[in-house]
Amino acid sequence: MPEMHDVINKLDSLEEKVLSFDKDDMKLLSVRVHDQNKALDHTLSKIDERIERVEFISAEYQSRIDVLEKENTNLKDKVTYLESQSMRNNLVLGGLKEEPGENLDLKFRDFLVNKHKMAQSIVESMKLERIHRMGAPGSRRDRNVVIKFAFFSDREIVRRQKRLLRGSDYYLYEQFPPEIAARRRRLVPKLQEAIKANKKALMVYDTLYIDGQPVKCQ
Structure with a gap:
């Protein structure tokens, strides 16, 4: 079989090449392999050090970001x-x-007397620092009015009378920054549930108090 004969010849040739290596050549080859392995280990060690350094710096920056x-x-x-x-x-x-x-x-002031049912003398004695419409003119619906009282006590007198506006086209509420107003709106359902359950419920700033226990907006 010619093919088998060729294979045997190739194996013989390979064997001759292997046997032709003397001890010095094998030793030199072994040294080169050892040196290459050592260099590779050194390179891998350097890579590991860099990775550790990068991870440390990354953690340090993340810590600073969290603080900021x-x-x-x-x-x-x-x-x-x-x-x-x-x-x-x-x-x-x-x-x-x-x-x-x-x-x-x-x-x-006319609204306070005729719709809010407040005494004329009390209304006339109130000092307003500023009163203006909210937003730009030109909208189809009547813009809300912002009233800034000179004294907090006067504001409270008016605010406590807002129950008289139920069922009317008017509504009155405290002004808060948008963030606080949004938190208060999210607490309204819990406020209504507490009232229906005949619990004592009061909203102060961005916190709802139900039977004296605070409920913060999530």
């Missing part, structure tokens, strides 16, 4: 609180018909 994010959140909360404090004496009135060239101060 926490500081940023705290700063936002402080700004929101200061903004809410600047609105502490404010109320928002909706449903007051908007007319060209209107005198909002006079119109609001």
